[in-house]
Amino acid sequence: MNLINNKIRSCCFSTSVNIIRKHKWDLMSAVCLERKPVITKSLNDIEVNFSKMLSRIEFEKSYKSEHEMRKEADVLRAELLKHKSAEVDDIDQGTIQTAQDFEDATTDEYNKFTFMPRVTEADKIKNFNSVDRMLENHLLLVVHQKLWDQKIWIMPQGLRMDGETLLQTAERILKDTCGSNLRVKFSGNAPCGIYKFRYPKKYMDKNTDSSIGAKVFFFKAQHIAGNVEAEKLTAKSFKWLGRKELEKDLTSEYYKSISQFLIDED
């Protein structure tokens, strides 16, 4: 009898102590807005030397082009005319543009053409707000946001409302934080990465119903035109950062989960 009593008591005891806590996570979506490189990357030293060597090899191995043959023929003809100065065979020889003339004209045109500078104004002043910086690299938009006690640099993120898909949330957040001046193309409907974080315990309510943390789904977007409107911003400041600068400014766990879906550059 005692044994049975004890067993029943232990059963009741065990069920009353373990309250099954449902872990509720908030769903947030963030926008990974990137400005793709505008110009191709400049070659590093090894690549420059190798490409020079390759072009030299190609030049040595190649046959003469039409232009070079024409030039040689012209030179020969001029020599012949000098020796047989009485014979003037071709009447329209003066009007034909010789190969040398053509070469001179084209080199003149090439020298007159000015290339746009690779290093823009924004690079020199180091203006982190502008999209024209670092034309060779990817630029990622990060925004200064205050989460509870800390101010950190993160990608624009926000909570998902009821009845919205995560992609619609992402579009709404981009509009809210960056204004409608920005023209953007979202690449696809699927998120590209996830970051999980728990809310710090001291700011949590005591009731067990509120969520213990949030899962942030990242959506990739490409910047087409425009820039962030600084006045409408809910967060206070924004920056367009290259990859190395990202590593410095973001927290390490955040950077680890982000770097998985960002195309890295050497």
Place this chain on the structure above:
Amino acid sequence: RQSSVPFCSHARKLLYPLAPHLGQHRCSSIYEPDYLEVGKSKIPLHNPLNLQIRGYDFPVLENFQRYVHKIAKNMDIEIEDGWAVPPQYLQVQRFKPQSTVIDSEYKMAVYERNIQVVELPSTVGEIFFEVLQTALPEGVTLTVHEHTEEQEENRYIPDNELIELKTKLEELGGPSKKK
């Protein structure tokens, strides 16, 4: 595996008479029932897509096509077919302002290569297109569009003799009907 391309569009129509879809879909073979969901992928697949690469510089273009093929093979994306299209020869004349005197004249050729990609899941597709966009060399443009019947027809050189004979036959009153 390579799809055998017949030399003439008429031959192709004889060999594959009942081919309503333009790529060869291998996810449903004749030995598997249509209602079976097991083998089919849960992620929506794209229709056959054509990656069209155009450029002025021929070796760069060919190398880029090789690179795209390598990337797709690496990502387990099925490449159905790859073909070249005859180049477009352009003659550009620059006039002096407000006159018809030619300032300079340039002759350029726009070369083109096409790669057909089949059964691309939409999630992989996103990443694939982004990687290709980042890897684009200078002077090369990449367009992606769905494969259409007209593009298939454009690949074949029209048989002028046959067309002439056909028009003559029509003028004469159509083919004679034997009873």
